[in-house]
Amino acid sequence: MEPRTVMPKATLSKEELASWQSLVLGKTSKAEKAELADKDKAAIAMVALGTSKDVVAKTLAMTEDEVGEVITSKLGLDLLCKIQDGLGMTPEERLCKAANLAVAKQVALLNSDNDRLASEASRYILDQAIGKALQRQEVRNYTLVADATSIRAKYDAIQDQLKALDSQRQALLAAKQGKVIDI
Secondary structure: OOOOOOOOOOOOOHHHHHHHHHHHHOOOOOOOOOOOOHHHHHHHHHHHOOOOHHHHHHHHOOOHHHHHHHHHOHHHHHHHHHHHHHOOOOHHHHHHHHHHHHHHHHHHHOOOOOHHHHHHHHHHHHHHHHOOHHHHHHHHHHHHHHHHHHHHHHHHHHHHHHHHHHHHHHHHHHHHOOOOOOO
16 A cells, blocks of 8 residues: 655635635625625615616715625625525526626726726727627628528529419419319
8 A cells, every 4th residue: 555645734824815715705804794784785785786886885975895895795695696586587687787787897997097907998898899800700701691591592482482473373364264274
């Protein structure tokens, strides 16, 4: 039997531990709250309905950082999910509300004092709105193929209708001449 090697225990600094906790559990303040205040619950309810953090902060006289901490705390996330579940929101509706907030954030980044950040935001918005050059070409090619297919289907349908009309025309001509026809 081979001797077992013992792996050394990994030790994390307080900062590393806090960063991992924020990734796994959401941002947590140094002293996690045991209960949410009424103002915190109101902030979470507003966000659950799709209100942006800046509007919530202005409405409830909070800072955006405070709103962010409340929303990303474990209790905040639990309450947010309960509210959205109680409203009967589907996952798609939840994502749409989050998408509205994400769009607002990207548009707000356009006004950043940091030129690099504003440039990245503008490039991202343009790519999402009109697509990258390759994507536009792919869409254009697909549109041409779809249009050609659609035109061919319409042409075939019209040809079938013309054949049916010609058959009816021939039957009417034969009936006018007094012949017995079989349709």
